[in-house]
Amino acid sequence: MLRVVSLEYNLGHPHPKGHWFLLATVLIFIFAVPALVLVNLATLGYDLVPSLKNNFTSNEDSRDVWWGNRRLPYLLRPRYQSCDPKELTRGDTFRLSGGIFDYTVMSVWNTSKSTEEAGTQGPSLVEYTGQSFAHCFANSSRFDYSLVEQTQTLTVGVFCSSSDSFKADVSMQTTVTFAWTLGKDFIGQYYGPGLEPEDLVNADPLKYRRTVLAALQVISTDSLTIMRHSDKHLPNPLLSASMTFFGNQDTTLFDYVEGTFAYMNGSTPTPYHESLAIYFPGIYNILNLVIDAVHLDLGNLLYPNAFRNASRLNELVGPNLAPAPPDVPVAISAADWAEGSKPFYFNQLTTYQTWAQALLDGVPVQLNDGSLTLPSKSVMATGYLCPTYRVKPLGPLLVSVFVGSATMILSVWSAWMFFTAFLARRMMPPRVICHCSDCEKRREIDAEEARKRAENPIQYGALAGFVAFMKGTRRPIPTSAPRDEERTGVEALGYREPSRPARPDYTSEPFDGNKHVSYLSTSTAGAK
Known part of the structure; x- marks a missing residue:
């Protein structure tokens, strides 16, 4: 076996220049030991722990880290870790940062693959990393009415085309149900029981959710009240109805396509009887206002919106007054139409014949472009599991720094002794x-x-x-x-x-x- 190199000769005589090696050793370790301790403090003084964050982060600009931007040199800074992306596939339900509607994914088509493969693979699963939904738009809607359930349901279809940041076509829908029962109604389910009217619309005009929900509540009260009185308007009361609408990209309005209607006597005429036309203004009022509310929640700025521009409200919503000849053979009184109706969180209608008429007059809420403060971006409202650096407690910190510093100091000492022994042997003969x-x-x-x-x-x-x-x-x-x-x-x-x-x-x-x-x-x- 090789003998361990030493600074002494076989006779025990010290190296003639051993004092220079001693001086160099002392000087080097005076500077090396504190430096190694600082390096261990910087590299071992933290733990990587998972945490939930609202935003997906993958770069250091948006990270709130304990070491700051300039406290540590770049080489000593811990490396940033990206958050875990969310999976987006059929059946997922989520809300956006606007927080008004719940969206259910109907299908996801990955467009990042080749055309042939994308055409045969079917609906797929993609990773979502915080991309915006502002380019999405409503392209279809279905209106369902049930006299038995005393409900009116609007199902709005939304399409999101692929973009540079998100290589997938996403089709989803949101369902809004209005009912006479608070437990079934969209407004009641959104806020929950126990709310007073002043909790819905208060003196703060910046609460855009309350403004939107208040407008939807009063406009739906009109339609529910009017169709509930169908026995006073029609020879055979209306039992149920289902109407389909498709969006017109040129006019940004929705056109009626088809529908089915059932009467109390069991008849289902096709096409619908012209006597049902008296309900269409109220249905269009609630349909158009819900579509604009969906666009507002999506953050879509391509289409005009009644909640941003009060002048558009006059284009979308009509007063929906009680019909009179020649629209109907016999005029319908305001009392048999919508007069005196009462929403959940507002007083009974007295001054106006319909809530649509009141809304156009700024009652009970004023819709204008200065009353809404929306989120800066429209993204999925979810939590991302992100690795976060956290300073260790004092006890584990001291143990980690001591063990790491001792290991590094011993390694440096071994390397230095090997180098000095080798150098001493090569310097001169005995x-x-x-x-x-x-x-x-x-x-x-x-x-x-x-x-x-x-x-x-x-x-x-x-x-x-x-x-x-x-x-x-x-x-x-x-x-x-x-x-x-x-x-x-x-x-x-x-x-x-x-x-x-x-x-x-x-x-x-x-x-x-x-x-x-x-x-x-x-x-x-x-x-x-």
Whole structure:
């Protein structure tokens, strides 16, 4: 086995320049130890823990981190970890940052793949990382009425085309149910029981949700009240109705496509009887206002919106007064229409004939572009699981820093000792020459081996050359006329240190006191 390198020679003589190595060691570790402790504080002083965040973050600009922007050099800063994306697939239900409607995903088509593969794979699953829904729009709607349930339901279809940031076509829908029973009604389910009217619309005009829901509540009260009195308007009261509408991209309005109607006597005429036309203004009022509310919730700025621009309200909503000839054979009284109706959170209608008429007059809420403060972006309202760096408690912090610092300091110490020992061996040959009989015999043996190696040189292999290099030995240089017999033996040392001969037996050979150890001029004593 190789002997461990040391700064001392076999005779125990210290290196002549050992004080320089000591000074360098002290200076290096004076600066290295504090630096290593600081590095361990910066790299081991935190834990990576999961946390829920409202926004998806994948870059350092939006991170709120404990080390700040300039407290640590870039190389010592922990690397940022992206949040886990959300899966978006058929059947998922979520809200947007607007927080008004719940959307159910009907299908997701990944457009990032090739056309043939995308056409055969069917609805797929994609990753959602906080992309905006502002480009989505309502493209269809269905109106359902039930006299038995006393409900009117609007199902609005929404389509989101693929974009550069989100490579998928998403089709989804939201369902809004208006009913005479608070537990079934969309407004009652949104706020929950126990609310008073002042909780819905208060003095703060910036509460856009309350403004939108108040407008939907009063406009739906008109339609519910009017169709509930169908027995006073029609020979056969209306039992149920289902009407389908598609959006017109040119006019931004919705056109009636088809529908089915059932009467109390069991008849289902196709097409619908013209007497049902008296209900269409109220249905269109609630349909158009819900569509604009959906666009507002989506953050869509491409289409005009009644909740942003009060002038559009006059285009979408009509007063819906009680019909009179020639629209109907016999005029319908206001009392049999919508007069006196009462929503859940507002007083009974007295001044106006319909709530649509009141809404156009700014009662009970005023719709204008200055009354709404919307979220800055329209994204999915969900929580993302994000890794977050947190400073360790004091106890674990001290343990981590101590163990890490001790390990690094010992590693640096080992590397430094290896380097200094190697450097010391390569700096100069030994400065001590021994004149005892043991050394003389060993030098004769070494000289003989060196002469044999010079006559038969050994070819160095890669491993043998490295071992010889690490031991500080050199190739022998044969000399024809050595100037000094003792130095010749020293300079002709071999590639490996041979085993020492046994010491002489002084019982058979008397000890010669005149033989002693001498040193060169740099040693502490000279030869006599």
